[in-house]
Amino acid sequence: MxxxxxxxxxxxxxxxxxxxxxxxxxxxxxxxxxxxxxxxxxxxxxxxxxxxxxxxxxxxxxxxxxEPAVRRFLRTELRRGDVVLDVGANIGIHALAAAQRLKELGGGRVIAFEPAADSVAKLEAGVARNDVRLEVVPMALGERRELASLKADSRYDEADAGVRSLYGDGEVVQEVPVVRLDDWAREHALDRLDVVKLDIEGAEIAALTGATRTLKRLQPRALLVEDKRSESSARLHAVLDECGYRPTGEVLDRNAVFRPELRE
Structure with a gap:
C-alpha cells in the first residue's frame, strides 16, 4: 500500500x-x-x-x-471565447479539461488559482503535457491581501493535497500569498468572466467576499461552488445573493450551481 x-x-x-x-x-x-x-x-x-x-x-x-458531473457540466456549459476561473484547481483535473474543451471549441481562457507548490508543479506540467492554454496563479483567494498558513488536515497524511486548507488543524505545509479577486482582477485588467468553479476547503465565503465587485461587474453566467450544506451554507448563499446570484437547484458532486438573477 x-x-x-x-x-x-x-x-x-x-x-x-x-x-x-x-x-x-x-x-x-x-x-x-x-x-x-x-x-x-x-x-x-x-x-x-x-x-x-x-x-x-x-x-x-x-x-x-x-467529480464526473462537474466535468459534464463544464463540457456542455463552455462556449467559444469563454473566460473560466478555477479557484482551488489542485492538480488541474477540471482546469485542464476546461482548457481542452475551449481548445476544441476554437479558443478561450482558463485561469487557475492554486496556492500549494506541489500541486502547482503538477498543474504546470499538465499544461505542457496537454498542450493547452491555461494560466496558473500560485495564490489563494480570500477577503484580504495577506500571507497565510496552508495547513494539512490532521486526519490525513501531509501529502494529501486535496484537503489542505487555510483553516486546517494539521501541520503548516507552506506559507502562501492570499489576494482578493477584486484586486487581482483590477491589477490584471480582467474584463470578462463567464464561468467560475470554486472549491477551496471551507474558504469559499472569504474568497467570495473578496470577489463581490468582480462578480457584480462581470456577471459570469455560471458559478459552481462547493456547498456542504453546513452551518455556513446560509452565509454562502447570502454573499452570492448580494451579488445577484441565485441557486438553480442543481448540485453536482456536492457543488451547487448559481446563476445571475433574471431581472425585468
Whole structure:
C-alpha cells in the first residue's frame, strides 16, 4: 500500500466520485502498487501525473474519474471565447479539461488559482503535457491581501493535497500569498468572466467576499461552488445573493450551481 493513503480519505473522495463506489469499496486503494508513488496516466481525457499518496489522486487513478458531473457540466456549459476561473484547481483535473474543451471549441481562457507548490508543479506540467492554454496563479483567494498558513488536515497524511486548507488543524505545509479577486482582477485588467468553479476547503465565503465587485461587474453566467450544506451554507448563499446570484437547484458532486438573477 502506498504510504499516506488512508481509508477515511479514500471514502471521502470516493463519495465525490460515486456514492455507490464509496459504500461498496471503501478500501479501494489498498491494492496500490508498491513500486511507485507517482504515475503518469490519462484520466478523463487529460494527461496527468498522479501522486498516489494523495487520496484524491489515488481514487482518480483506480476509479478513473473524479467529480464526473462537474466535468459534464463544464463540457456542455463552455462556449467559444469563454473566460473560466478555477479557484482551488489542485492538480488541474477540471482546469485542464476546461482548457481542452475551449481548445476544441476554437479558443478561450482558463485561469487557475492554486496556492500549494506541489500541486502547482503538477498543474504546470499538465499544461505542457496537454498542450493547452491555461494560466496558473500560485495564490489563494480570500477577503484580504495577506500571507497565510496552508495547513494539512490532521486526519490525513501531509501529502494529501486535496484537503489542505487555510483553516486546517494539521501541520503548516507552506506559507502562501492570499489576494482578493477584486484586486487581482483590477491589477490584471480582467474584463470578462463567464464561468467560475470554486472549491477551496471551507474558504469559499472569504474568497467570495473578496470577489463581490468582480462578480457584480462581470456577471459570469455560471458559478459552481462547493456547498456542504453546513452551518455556513446560509452565509454562502447570502454573499452570492448580494451579488445577484441565485441557486438553480442543481448540485453536482456536492457543488451547487448559481446563476445571475433574471431581472425585468
Amino acid at each position: 502506498v504510504e499516506g493513503v488512508t481509508d477515511a480519505g479514500v471514502h471521502r473522495v470516493a463519495l465525490r466520485v460515486s456514492p455507490r463506489l464509496a459504500g461498496a469499496n471503501p478500501g479501494l486503494v489498498k491494492i496500490s502498487p508498491r513500486w511507485a508513488a507517482t504515475v503518469q496516466v490519462r484520466r478523463q481525457g487529460v494527461q496527468l501525473e498522479l501522486d498516489l499518496r494523495d487520496n484524491l489522486q489515488a481514487v482518480l487513478y483506480y476509479a478513473g474519474r473524479y
